[in-house]
Amino acid sequence: MRKVKVGFISPYEAMLPLIDELAVEQNDLEITRAVGNLEAGVALALEMERNGADVLISRGGTAKMIREAVSLPVVEIHISGYDLLRSIMLAEGHSNELKALIGFPNITMGAASIVSLLELKLEVVALSSATEVDNVLKGLKGRGVKQVLGDVVTIDAAAKLGLSGLLIQSGRETLLEAFEEARRLFWYAEKNQQQLRSLEMLVDRWQKDVVILAEDGEVLFERFPSFQEMPISHIELMELRTQVLASRTALVKLHGDVQPPFFVSGELLEDRSGLLTAWTFESLSLEDNHSAFSVAQPARLPFIVSESAGMKQVRQLIENHEGAEQSLVLVGENSTGKQTLAEYAHVFHDRKGLVLTVEMAKLKHPLPVFQLPEQSTLVLAADGLMESSNIRLTEELIQSFQSADLQIIATVPVAHERIVDVLGSPLVVQVPPIRERAADIPYLVNQLLTEYHQDLGTQPVRLREEAMALLTDHNWPGNLTEMKSYVRQLALAEKSYVIEPQAVKALPFEKKDGATPRLPLNPTDSLKEIERQIIEQVLKEENDNQTQAAKRLGINRATLWRKLKD
Known part of the structure; x- marks a missing residue:
């Protein structure tokens, strides 16, 4: 029996490592995952549909939009009580500033119960419509709220108002439930999907980032395998279209004020229903590591x-x-x-x-x-x-x-x-320097734990009081660079939610002697252990820049992340 092809569209980057980890155990599923929120997620879903996906999985508003745009069954990931508890505890240890959790009643009812039970200082606000988000955030900001917990849309809206945002992430329990629901939906819709796939096999697959516009400017086809979404605004695309229609000749424009720079190429296509315009987007690779x-x-x-x-x-x-x-x-x-x-x-x-x-x-x-x-x-x-x-x-x-x-x-x-x-x-x-900021260290450490949880999907959300005291007593000669590297190693190594004092004592602080330390390799260590030590040393030397570290090691960034999680 063939595997079920599942397209997983995550609205945020930090979900990917957890998807990859759980996917190993889903022997009957062939999982393709990507990151895209709302419209970007819809574009990814359409691409996955064209490439033969059987079932799609996403979360929140993105899942609802995808369901309206595709003919495939769509599984919506729900936020569980475990997910709420993890996020609320992260926010609790982040700072003493006023915080609020915003969401629809299916989220806020559970959140309100947790906040009440644990007697936390967290305001919970229920929404009845997505259009309320901006006004609610403005009201919270006016009352002195500094940090907001919510979904991707809420966090993005909060950022525009200068508020700090903490994304409520989905945990392994909810993802496993989504995989099970995908299996059920697939076998229910298999017959209808077989008819759709037979039609998709007739579609020509052009492997470039491309948009085709009808004569009235409506989008007939779009595909962004490299850029993930159209790298220019719709208004700018319409202006370029006007130039092509007026000149009746091809157009090439360089966008050199962004990184990486890219070309936009446009040309006319004659169709019996009218003139079409076809647009391709191509990155211009300019390596300049010595830019000042x-x-x-x-x-x-x-x-x-x-x-x-x-x-x-x-x-x-x-x-x-x-x-x-x-x-x-x-x-x-x-x-x-x-x-x-x-x-x-x-x-x-x-x-x-x-x-x-x-x-x-x-x-x-x-x-x-x-x-x-x-x-x-x-x-x-x-x-x-x-x-x-x-x-x-x-x-x-x-x-x-x-x-x-x-x-x-x-x-x-x-x-x-x-x-x-x-x-x-x-x-x-x-x-x-950090050594003169003892009162700041617990908040800096918790902030870093939050960032690594959000960006890398790490497990720990706080340190025991004794463990935090060890970090506070350290003089941090490397300041924030050393602290980021050290807390990152702690977070990656710890598989539970709390870092104990023993974990801190087992991980020595960096010695600042002015020379590049040699990496001590123990010949009794396994190849996997030695490989991890080398990766961590290179990361430290590159100030936790994963892109540079991956380049030095001759691997891509995704492989680097996977090796650190193993």
Whole structure:
């Protein structure tokens, strides 16, 4: 008997490792999974339908939209009490700020019971319609709520308002239930699906990212195997279509202001029902690992832990800063969060432009003159003492900008006199190292546990008080870089929900001796154990950058993640 082909569309990335882990045990299922929420999820579902899926699985609003768009049976993943309890406990240990859980009654009834039973300070708000989300979030923000628990749509809406979001994730129990429901639905609908598959076999499969528009501009066909979704807006596509129809010739446009850059190509197709336009999208691979600058546009206020007296003062100085009228110099050891504080200043003062970060030590040649948008921020970043030539190029760079409203922020280990002179009379703010932020450490650790749970699907949600005390007593010579690496190793190694003191004692802290440590290999270890040690060492050397680590190891990022979970 053949395997049931299941298409799993997850609305968030962190569900993928759990799907992969459980899929190994589903011997009668052939599971293809992808990440896409709402419209993006529908596009993935249509592609899976074309590629021969028997049953589709998704969650929440995405599952409902998919059910309306495809002819396949669709299983909707429900949020269980276990899922609610995990998320609520994560939020409880994250910070002392006001929090709220938002959802429809099928979620909030169970959440309210948990909150009441455990006597937690968490407001539970029930929705009757998806259109209420924005108004509810605005009301919560006005009452001082800082963090919101909810589904993907709620978290995205909260981010636009500057609120921190914690996604309620589905656990293994609900996924196993979904797989069982997929089996039942498949055998029920197999006869109808056989007829549909016979028609799909006649469809020509074009392996490029493509959109075909009818004469009236309606989308007839779309496929995005590389980009996951159309990389330009519908309005821009309509403008390009007008140009092609007017000129009656093919069009090629380069989008070079994004990473990675890509080409859009459009041409006319003559059909008996009218003129069609066909559009393809192709990435332009530009390898430049030595680039001295990067551009970003932060969408929400970065989360800053400021329970310690030192960080409270830093936050107060930044928030009371005069903005573009006075430059800002953030002074502190490497990896103390200066870049995040610079972005915090940009968003807090409601600056609508871009954040251009320049690594001053990498300035080897003069950069071209940038015409930044109004209300942009220039971040001059330095990890250590620089040569005079780098400082001179930095001075020239500052003078080359023409924006009338440019905020300049320097993030440096020491306040270079020449940089201070060039900036005029900047406000100099000393950012304390982690060893001077004992009150912040529990919140930083819990924040990292939350991030790894959300991004990597790790199990632990908190530390025992004795275990947290061990982390608080450590002086963290590597600051946040060391803390992220250490907590990440703890989270990946722990298979239960609570990290005990023994786990901390068994994992030695990094020794800071100025030299790259040699990896001690025990010849009695298994090949699998040695492989894991090597992977963890490379990750540490790459500051937990999984993409760079995978490149050094000669494997893709998905394989790297799977090896860490084994």
